[in-house]
Amino acid sequence: MKIHVLAQKTGLTPPTIRYYEKEGLLTIRHVVRGENNYRDYTEEAVEHLQFIKRVQKVGFTLMEIKAVMEEKKGSKLEISRSIELLREKMIEMDSRKLELEQAQALLSRMLANKRALLKEKG
Amino acid sequence: MKIHVLAQKTGLTPPTIRYYEKEGLLTIRHVVRGENNYRDYTEEAVEHLQFIKRVQKVGFTLMEIKAVMEEKKGSKLEISRSIELLREKMIEMDSRKLELEQAQALLSRMLANKRALLKEKG
DNA sequence: ATAAACTATAAAGTATACTTTAAGGTCAAG
DNA sequence: CTTGACCTTAAAGTATACTTTATAGTTTAT
Structure with missing residues (x-):
């Protein structure tokens, strides 16, 4: 195409x-x-x-995607490297989920504050 | 300090x-x-x-952070705008969590494939 | 057959979020 | 009283991920 x-x-x-x-x-x-x-x-x-x-x-950069991509053709070493990269990324994504939840809690509080403020004023 | x-x-x-x-x-x-x-x-x-x-x-940009920041001093309109922004961001963060989970599932499959490949070769 | 719509390339430009550089002023220790 | 570690600014440089521009060749429709 x-x-x-x-x-x-x-x-x-x-x-x-x-x-x-x-x-x-x-x-x-x-x-x-x-x-x-x-x-x-x-x-x-x-x-x-x-x-x-x-x-x-x-959160993957293009270069990281490229690194992970090299699949079928890879030598043992290359495969090991990309396994390593994938494992790191999985861990990174776990922390990112946690960060998201923490940030959501934070924003949720901010949102409540702002709503209260608006009620006060309005 | x-x-x-x-x-x-x-x-x-x-x-x-x-x-x-x-x-x-x-x-x-x-x-x-x-x-x-x-x-x-x-x-x-x-x-x-x-x-x-x-x-x-x-995932907030600096300018978004700045927009949300304007707290205490804001007029009703400004507060409403930042409430709107915060709500959008909350929704965005929900989808981001979902995307993370989907990507993790994908990477998890890739990881399994690579491990199998390594076993084959090694 | 010609115009519109597509394809190609290379190079420059853009946005975000910094970092680095250059040139200089201030302060604390010996 | 000078040396080294800090502070200041403005401007240029960097990385990532594109987008835009310029120039030109190709294909499709009428």
């Missing part, structure tokens, strides 16, 4: 998709070039970009 | 603290100037910077 189709399917823009490719987040499994030099994307690209969006939202 | 003391207490650096001030995140309640033009921080500044760190970690 062409870039704008992939863009529609993933909710990204063509420049963003090209940027990701430039940064090494898309491989031969995701894009090839046609005769006209246009990019031709596989179905795997759709899933892959959705994966990127999802983990990026929870 | 002087800037490096505040820095130690909060785990920030003096340039970062000055930067926050420049961006309007510190007020008269947090800093005043001494005769020598040195900044003199109140205890409230410690708490405030800790607050900033905490909510920033969960």
Whole structure:
């Protein structure tokens, strides 16, 4: 499929998709070039970009995503490294959940204060 | 207290603290100037910077923090705006927790795959 | 066949949140 | 009374993740 189709399917823009490719987040499994030099994307690209969006939202940088990505082809050492990275990230995500809950408690108190303030004034 | 003391207490650096001030995140309640033009921080500044760190970690931008900050002095309209912002943020944080959990499930599967791969090879 | 809509590249620009640099003033210790 | 550790400012630099711009080739529709 062409870039704008992939863009529609993933909710990204063509420049963003090209940027990701430039940064090494898309491989031969995701894009090839046609005769006209246009990019031709596989179905795997759709899933892959959705994966990127999802983990990026929870705090992975593009470089971390790239590091974790190197899957099938990796040597034992590379796999071990990405397991290590994944484990660290899981722990990081646990603390992030905790931080979120603590911050929510904090904001909830602020919200109550502000509502009280508004009642006072209004 | 002087800037490096505040820095130690909060785990920030003096340039970062000055930067926050420049961006309007510190007020008269947090800093005043001494005769020598040195900044003199109140205890409230410690708490405030800790607050900033905490909510920033969960996705607030500095400008959002600034918007929520305007507390005591706010007009009814300003209070209403910051209540609205806080409510949006609470909802956003709920989805973020969900995203975290979904991403963890995803990573957990990836981790299992990689471990299996390692076992195969090793 | 020509205009609109798409594709390509490289390079510059943007936003956020800092950090670093440069150049200088102030203060405490020996 | 000077040395070293602090303080000040303004401005430039950095990292991340894009977006925008400029320039040009290709495809699709009428």
